[in-house]
């Protein structure tokens with residue numbers, strides 16, 4: 001009897017180990033290569049009227065393979081960096097290839113991905129001095145454009161689910177800062193929030209998450225990732241430290257790398273697979289490829 005109990009315990013431990021090893025920590029080779037013989041999503045450019053800015057603005061939209069007007073989809077708003085616009089992700093990261101491949105492998109919940117222009121001003125082009133104060137300010141103004149103009153447009157024109165649990169926001173660098181600021185600042189609108197290599201526009205932790213209990217209650221997933229050689233790492237690490245000190249569950253994901261699309265493509269690969277599915281918080285500290293306690 002005792003012996004069979006011990007055997008059973010060993011079996012449980014063994015299966016547990018298998019599961020721990022199952023967890024994929026990084027995108028495999030080929031994740032960003034176009035594959036033959038799979039279905040593809042579609043990319044379109046949409047134009048919406050912005051009351052915030054006072055003119056028409058553009059965004060790009062990726063609808064998943066097999067998209068149907070008769071279904072309703074959750075939405076990921078995916079934001080660009082300081083030198084980019086609504087085409088930056090498509091040009092630099094080809095999310096359509098990464099996501100097509102994930103769909104082909106059955107690893108993604110069908111969703112619509114909206115890639116806005118996050119520089120909410122009349123001339124929202126990425127030309128000239130992208131660090132000019134009015135252009136940097138426009139990244140903050142985009143919060144109003146997103147909430148009051150773009151989201152309502154998407155919800156009118158596309159078959160989407162409109163509750164907070166079916167809306168995610170993530171982005172790279174300036175877009176990472178925007179995602180953390182807007183997502184955590186509007187928990188009634190977003191349950192899934194991700195910042196990849198978030199920039200100095202990221203609000204200070206106490207301002208970002210003034211009520212840790214509320215964040216804990218309302219967030220499905222909070223994702224903070226960065227390359228270990230990124231000069232902006234401190235904006236992610238300080239946020240992580242505050243969240244850890246205040247027991248707000250989150251994934252802090254550190255990988256080898258700098259401030260570039262290699263990191264952001266991997267970020268999208270990892271983050272998107274978690275979206276709009278049941279979440280296992282007990283695994284949050286198992287994702288990071290690098291030891292988060294030694295890299296600062």
Ligand code: FER
Nearest residue numbers: 081082083136173174199200
């Ligand atoms: C800064 C350094 C980097 C800054 C913004 C960035 C507004 C953004 C970088 C990016 O989006 O890639 O001092 O200030």
